[in-house]
Amino acid sequence: MTTTDALQLFRHTGALLDGHFVLRSGLHSRQFFQCALALQEMPLVERFGAALSAKVRHLQPRTVIAPALGGLVIGQEVARQLGCRFLFAEKDDCGNLVLRRGFKIGPGERCLVVEDVVTKGGRVNETMEIVRRHGGTVVGVGMIVDRSNGKVALGVPTFSLIALEVETFSPEQLPADLAATPAVKPGSK
Secondary structure, three states: OOHHHHHHHHHHOOOEEEEEEEOOOOOEEEEEEOHHHHOOOHHHHHHHHHHHHHHHHHHOOOEEEEEOOOOHHHHHHHHHHHOOEEEEEEEOOOOOEEOOOOOOOOOOOEEEEEEEEEOOOHHHHHHHHHHHHOOOEEEEEEEEEEOEOOOOOOOOOEEEEEEOEOOEEOHHHOOHHHHOOOOEOOOOO
């Protein structure tokens, strides 16, 4: 699957939105990748999962771990296609990602972190830290969309299906067109 193919699927499913959006990072943007819309159709999940699995298979992970909520669907599909175990990190009462539900990571366990969209890498970094705290080894990160076009340095091999530099703005430095348009926050909190 090429970047063009993946972008076509996002446009076809209405998952690439244009407007004024507030991202989870607090930054503002004219574009928003609503992966949930693209991933509601299982044949598309399978296609995205196959393409991402092909890029990361050589890492030979034992486990795929995804930050909830965004990474759940694609993470589970990548794990299925790689024949791996799948687990996820979820928010505690303070909003921090943690392992719950009895999930365990063994010493040296080779873990691949999978996320839907990365802008600054906040949830990916939190997930990698969970793996390391539990004694595991992060072998890489896979994502559907890299909004930084490879500029986010995660310190491990990183793979994406779509890598674009999507303009983002701090709330204090909005261009006039965005400042004049009401912002929406369609993603997870």
